[in-house]
Amino acid sequence: MKGIQDYYPDHFAQCYGCGRLNEHGHQIKTNWNGAETITKFVPKTYHTAIPGFVYGGLLASLIDCHGTGSAALALAKAKNIVLDKSNAPRCVTASLQVKYLKPTPIGSEIEIKGIISEITERKVKVSCELFADDMLCVTGEVIAVLVPDNFGKPKNANLQ
Numbered sequence: 001m002k003g004i005q006d007y008y009p010d011h012f013a014q015c016y017g018c019g020r021l022n023e024h025g026h027q028i029k030t031n032w033n034g035a036e037t038i039t040k041f042v043p044k045t046y047h048t049a050i051p052g053f054v055y056g057g058l059l060a061s062l063i064d065c066h067g068t069g070s071a072a073l074a075l076a077k078a079k080n081i082v083l084d085k086s087n088a089p090r091c092v093t094a095s096l097q098v099k100y101l102k103p104t105p106i107g108s109e110i111e112i113k114g115i116i117s118e119i120t121e122r123k124v125k126v127s128c129e130l131f132a133d134d135m136l137c138v139t140g141e142v143i144a145v146l147v148p149d150n151f152g153k154p155k156n157a158n159l160q
């Protein structure tokens with residue numbers, strides 16, 4: 001199934017967490033699920049912290065990219081953008097806060113819900129809840145900021 005990440009231009013599709021063009025990355029897909037957003041991911045055994053449990057840095061990474069993806073979805077909806085090819089709003093993480101409530105068991109599918117808690121012209125706050133085996137294991141707060149199309153591109157390509 002496609003996600004908002006399939007509507008970023010190639011330049012913004014290299015992200016380790018969600019870039020569809022990063023063959024080594026997680027390639028998560030973020031979608032609406034009613035008024036909330038959702039993504040799913042199955043950690044591999046090499047994502048282990050201690051045997052049986054998922055490495056927390058991976059979980060933070062998934063929340064990070066689900067947060068920015070959720071922000072892009074919310075901005076697209078707020079600005080009445082019909083997603084097509086590479087016209088998704090592009091957001092970077094300004095802030096990421098993660099709370100690990102319970103060890104996250106490895107081996108089952110992780111589900112992350114996103115709730116848009118605040119949205120302005122350029123800034124979106126997303127509250128995330130990460131579940132494994134229907135158990136709330138991690139929560140996260142992402143502040144994502146809309147960036148221009150030339151974000152991260154060299155100011156003068158001739159100098160590169």
Ligand SMILES: CCCCC/C=C\C/C=C\C/C=C\C/C=C\CCCC(=O)SCCNC(=O)CCNC(=O)[C@H](O)C(C)(C)COP(=O)(O)OP(=O)(O)OC[C@H]1O[C@@H](n2cnc3c(N)ncnc32)[C@H](O)[C@@H]1OP(=O)(O)O
Pocket residue numbers: 008012013015018064065068089090091092093094095120122123143145147151152
């Ligand atoms: C070059 C490294 C970044 C690479 C990112 C890669 C791709 C991203 C590009 C497009 C996205 C497309 C696809 C998604 C792909 C990947 C997802 C990436 C997830 C990440 O892995 S991304 C890497 C880590 N990320 C950064 O590398 C950001 C570094 N940073 C900056 O580039 C600036 O810092 C920026 C742009 C964040 C803001 O700068 P700015 O000048 O444009 O805007 P300004 O400062 O005015 O803030 C506007 C409003 O955000 C509030 N605000 C700002 N910072 C805050 C904070 N820390 N806490 C609470 N609120 C904050 C202000 O308070 C104000 O709020 P208000 O409007 O209410 O006053």
